[in-house]
Amino acid sequence: MMINRKILTLDEFTIRQLRQFPKATGELSSLLRDIGLAAKRINVEVNKAGLVDILGDAGSINVQGEDVKKLDIYANTQFTGVLQHGISCAGIGSEELDEIVVFDDEVSNNSKYVVLFDPLDGSSNIDVNISIGTIFGVYRRLSELGKPCTTEDFLQPGVRQVAAGYVVYGSSTMLVYATRRGVNGFTLDPAIGEFCLSHPDMKCPEDGKIYSVNHGNFFQYEEGVRNYINGCQKKDKNNGGPYTQRYIGSMVADVHRNLIKGGIFMYPGTIDKPGGKLRLMYECNPFAFMIEVAGGKATDGKRRILDIQPTELHQRTPFFAGSKNMMEEMETFYTK
Numbered sequence: 238m239m240i241n242r243k244i245l246t247l248d249e250f251t252i253r254q255l256r257q258f259p260k261a262t263g264e265l266s267s268l269l270r271d272i273g274l275a276a277k278r279i280n281v282e283v284n285k286a287g288l289v290d291i292l293g294d295a296g297s298i299n300v301q302g303e304d305v306k307k308l309d310i311y312a313n314t315q316f317t318g319v320l321q322h323g324i325s326c327a328g329i330g331s332e333e334l335d336e337i338v339v340f341d342d343e344v345s346n347n348s349k350y351v352v353l354f355d356p357l358d359g360s361s362n363i364d365v366n367i368s369i370g371t372i373f374g375v376y377r378r379l380s381e382l383g384k385p386c387t388t389e390d391f392l393q394p395g396v397r398q399v400a401a402g403y404v405v406y407g408s409s410t411m412l413v414y415a416t417r418r419g420v421n422g423f424t425l426d427p428a429i430g431e432f433c434l435s436h437p438d439m440k441c442p443e444d445g446k447i448y449s450v451n452h453g454n455f456f457q458y459e460e461g462v463r464n465y466i467n468g469c470q471k472k473d474k475n476n477g478g479p480y481t482q483r484y485i486g487s488m489v490a491d492v493h494r495n496l497i498k499g500g501i502f503m504y505p506g507t508i509d510k511p512g513g514k515l516r517l518m519y520e521c522n523p524f525a526f527m528i529e530v531a532g533g534k535a536t537d538g539k540r541r542i543l544d545i546q547p548t549e550l551h552q553r554t555p556f557f558a559g560s561k562n563m564m565e566e567m568e569t570f571y572t573k
Contacts, residue, residue, distance in 0.1 A: 247273045247423050247432040264349055268325035273432050275319040276404040279312045283406045308363055312356035327351050327378055327386040332519040341385045351378050351390045355519040359487030368407035370489025374523040375400040395522030395543040405489050415527040441533035445499025445560040449484045449491045457507035465570035492524050501559035513555035521556045534564040538571050
């Protein structure tokens, strides 16, 4: 069998990146490989979920007030376990848990990073076989090495992330992650059980023709948002329109598509929830980091997402992200 050595696995890619920095410790590379391992384990269960007793509600409510799915629990357990047994993570914060989890042992206390994650985004779509995903953000801890990490390590603005990424479990399984050096996508090859580099140096197109928003909440949105949506529908062919609406209801799938093809994803505040619904720490900050590294923009409608100073782990925010020119066009409606 011929082996294509031009295709790098996730491990090979992270090692190659590490070699460019002689003074690097390799902790971040190790951490990303741990995340890849957890994703592969979750992917196995997602693919056979309909064949085993892992579909449906677990019978509990999470801190967000949402029904917990069985796969939510499985995914959270896998990510927590892999990161705890690795050598690169001092503690984690999860959308599914009320508080942070501190890995209080000698190795973990000397680790430089903490991780915040949504173990299974879009889990309400599990039962109907729609693409779901995992989202994560990595921060360099602020507390003293050698001691347990603290809540302060997690309550950092998104601009301080050193890496962020997501995994989309769909027709193929992809892991996409960003550091300040760029965004790279890896597709899982089931034949060898490895993530292989398939989308190097990803860039978000400056223009696009897709807008993603829950149109059912149209009359709950602020006037500026409603005016922008109307503008998307009324554009004529001479000025690049009309735009196409594509809304899956799974944030990972929607933002992944727009990152590749160009577009804008919007989850505004509503009359009922003016502060928004998406979680700043587990969903918005990681995606904002990736979108910006890829050349796009991400705001809450008024300010840059990555500049928001969090005050609580489960803080929510309105969220707009996507192609640079589409975002700037949206902002003109919003400011009016």
